[in-house]
Amino acid sequence: MDVGLNSGQLALRDSVRDVLRTECPPAIARQAITDPQRWRTVWKTVVNLGWTELAVHDADNDDTFGLLDLAVVLEECGAAIAPIPLLSSVGLAAGVLRHAGPAVADVLSEIGGGAVAALAVHPPGYRLPGVPMTLQHGRVHGHAVAVPGLPRAELVVTLASSPDGPVAAVVRVGDGVAVREAESTDPAQPVADVEIDAEPVAFAPVDLESALASPLVAAAADLVGVASAALERSVEYAKSRRQFDKPIGAFQGIKHALADNYVALERARGLTYAAAARLDDPTTPPTAGWNAAALAKAAAGEAAVGCGRTAVQVHGALAQTWEHDIHLYLRHAWQGASTLGDSRALYHAVGRRFAGGTA
Numbered sequence: 295m296d297v298g299l300n301s302g303q304l305a306l307r308d309s310v311r312d313v314l315r316t317e318c319p320p321a322i323a324r325q326a327i328t329d330p331q332r333w334r335t336v337w338k339t340v341v342n343l344g345w346t347e348l349a350v351h352d353a354d355n356d357d358t359f360g361l362l363d364l365a366v367v368l369e370e371c372g373a374a375i376a377p378i379p380l381l382s383s384v385g386l387a388a389g390v391l392r393h394a395g396p397a398v399a400d401v402l403s404e405i406g407g408g409a410v411a412a413l414a415v416h417p418p419g420y421r422l423p424g425v426p427m428t429l430q431h432g433r434v435h436g437h438a439v440a441v442p443g444l445p446r447a448e449l450v451v452t453l454a455s456s457p458d459g460p461v462a463a464v465v466r467v468g469d470g471v472a473v474r475e476a477e478s479t480d481p482a483q484p485v486a487d488v489e490i491d492a493e494p495v496a497f498a499p500v501d502l503e504s505a506l507a508s509p510l511v512a513a514a515a516d517l518v519g520v521a522s523a524a525l526e527r528s529v530e531y532a533k534s535r536r537q538f539d540k541p542i543g544a545f546q547g548i549k550h551a552l553a554d555n556y557v558a559l560e561r562a563r564g565l566t567y568a569a570a571a572r573l574d575d576p577t578t579p580p581t582a583g584w585n586a587a588a589l590a591k592a593a594a595g596e597a598a599v600g601c602g603r604t605a606v607q608v609h610g611a612l613a614q615t616w617e618h619d620i621h622l623y624l625r626h627a628w629q630g631a632s633t634l635g636d637s638r639a640l641y642h643a644v645g646r647r648f649a650g651g652t653a
Contacts, residue, residue: 298567299366307366313343314374320619323626326377326482333377333446333482340378341408349388350406361508362570365515369566372519375626377482379410382443385512386634387411387451390505394462397498401449401464411464412447413509414438414488421639423506427454427463427490429497434463437489442633444486445475452490453505454497462505463497465490480625503584507573510587510634514566517594517630521559524601524623528552528608548608555601562593585644592640595631602627 299307318336326332340346348364368385371378388405390413391398405411417426418439427436434454444450447467454463465471470492478485529552532543542548569586572578602624606613613620631637 299362303363303366306363307370310345310367310370311373313339314370314376318374318376318378320375320622323375323377323482323622324619328481330445330484333379336376337378337408337410340380345380346384346408347406349384349392350402360570360574361511362567362574365511365566365570368512368515369519369522369563372516372626372630373523375482375520375523375622379412379443379446381512381516382413382447383409383411385516386413386442386509387449389413389508389512390415390451390453390462390500391464392508393505394498394500398462398464398496401451401496405449409449410443410447411449411451412441412444414441414444414450414452414490415506415509415634416440422635422643423453423509425453425455425460425502427452429454429456429461429463429494432493434465434490434492434494434497437487439487440476440485440632441488442483442485442629444473444488445484449495450488450490453500453502459499460502461497462500463494465492465494468492478629480622480629482622483626483629485629501580503580506634507569507580507583507587510584510591511566511569511573513630513633514562514569514587514590514594517591517598517627518559518563518566520623520627520630521555521562521594521597521601524598524605524620524627525552525555525559527620527623528555528601528605532608542608551604551607555597555604558593558597558600562590562597565590565593581647585647588635588640588644591634592637592644595627595637595640598627599624599631 317339348359391402415423416439417424426438427434450465454461472489473486475486532548533541535542569590572586573583605620612618
């Protein structure tokens with residue numbers, strides 16, 4: 295299995311990077327903290343460029359983009375700390391629906407056209423995603439917490455139990471969908487709790503492991519981008535900032551920390567690309583796919599938070615100010631690391647599988 299990027303994916307990465315460098319500098323993320331509508335300008339550009347069409351993936355058609363292509367785009371969005379709902383909509387919500395079959399094809403097409411969706415899969419009191427809803431008598435009932443991107447969403451995708459097994463269900467934000475915005479470590483990427491008692495616009499049976507694996511990889515890719523950008527800024531500052539007539543990067547306390555960050559970043563990137571490639575392979579068993587995705591997300595969460603914290607330390611007192619951009623990366627890393635399960639909970643879940651012989 296080839297887990298490297300091909301020439302087309304490298305070109306896609308460079309194209310996305312160039313667009314974001316122009317259209318979405320860090321100042322946009324800062325503005326989005328105080329202006330709830332600031333994201334819409336960048337989102338319009340993203341939709342016009344067709345990035346949201348990555349939601350519509352046909353595993354039987356070699357001409358469509360796969361999960362690895364989506365990971366490349368989300369990694370660049372994470373590096374730009376772009377305050378847009380591409381991860382929540384195309385990476386998380388559509389990630390579940392891609393495993394739900396033709397019954398949700400119209401919803402996927404709607405997301406591909408730019409409709410904003412959010413994925414509600416965190417039951418209250420649980421650190422890992424699960425099945426927070428129930429489908430009974432043609433209505434979805436339940437409560438989910440910490441839903442990324444929900445304050446901006448038009449559609450809510452969730453997992454529900456039913457007499458016939460778990461299903462992916464989609465409801466429109468409106469009557470029967472109560473959204474309560476929650477406190478967020480990254481106000482540029484708001485989260486909210488949701489209580490649902492509504493008729494779904496679509497639902498279909500899903501395998502839980504397959505449905506959650508793609509969103510885990512998408513979240514990992516975003517975090518890899520954050521880690522990469524934070525580390526890059528730290529290295530550049532360590533080379534230019536001088537103390538005692540030397541660049542501060544020459545001191546062991548700095549260079550060893552940055553080297554550790556680099557190792558963590560490359561481990562996370564390799565696991566993320568490998569998980570995406572495995573999930574793009576239709577012969578991969580659901581359990582193996584989920585394990586790979588969970589390990590990628592756990593490693594990416596560690597790398598992003600570690601690189602963000604080191605960036606604050608490397609920049610010293612400068613990084614303690616609101617005016618400096620480093621806190622934007624750390625905020626994004628903290629919030630992303632808890633999405634779909636924190637690193638410790640994911641490692642524990644994978645470890646239990648290996649110990650129980652089910653991996």
